[in-house]
Amino acid sequence: MTEFDGKVALVTGGFSGIGQAAADVLARRGARVVAAGLGPPGATPPAPHGVEQAQADVTDETAMASLVDQVLARHGRLDILVASAGIQRYGNTTQTTAEGWDEVLDVNVKGAFLAAKHALPALRATGCGAIVFVSSVQAFVTQTGVAAYTASKGALNALTRSIAVDEAASGVRANAVCPASVDTPMLRAAARKFSDGSDASAAALVESWGRSHPLGRVARPDEVAEAIAFLAGDRASFITGVALPVDGGLLAQAAVVIPQ
Incomplete structure (x- = not known):
């Protein structure tokens, strides 16, 4: 497929899970992709065909500015940003420490903000980022x-x-995908945490979580990546400001079940 021929994409959180799947889909459809993430030298997974890898901490503004500069220096443009970096920590409001709160908000929100902040000038330059x-x-x-x-x-x-409204006049669209449970390393780590820690018990718990979705299973990362690719591409040219559930029907289902 050549949907993204000539386009350049940057994917944060691109070394595993949904981010890695998104980088793979975009590259297979013609984009030149830079997948950014963290990991010690030599520990990053093999990159899919057409995907370059770069080390970058999304919470570090200097690093994010440098990352975008590297993409532009190598490829001359930036058409697509996929901000996938994210972490999960557990605890209710009283159990969550201030440090834990800051850690999650720094990666999940500040990291996305910094990626968008430094990518936007290049995205605007395309007229259709x-x-x-x-x-x-x-x-x-x-x-x-x-x-x-x-x-x-x-x-x-x-x-x-906010970005969708602010950037509409520039031609840049901003959307979000909202997955339910997805079979990623993060979900598997959670399953080990809340089971006996073995791979078998974690797999059984993941299967149990899947049954809470009307489709009866958790998602695969590539299924979320397909939604990302749609929103990133020209087929979604009149879609902006949308938070698209990719959830196997989870949000459509009422918790109350009528007895059979």
């Missing part, structure tokens, strides 16, 4: 014990709307 933030259904509903995470995703959706 696109930003896709990776948010969560927990911007709308919440589990127990995820105070910082759910607050960060609500803020991310608000940032999406």
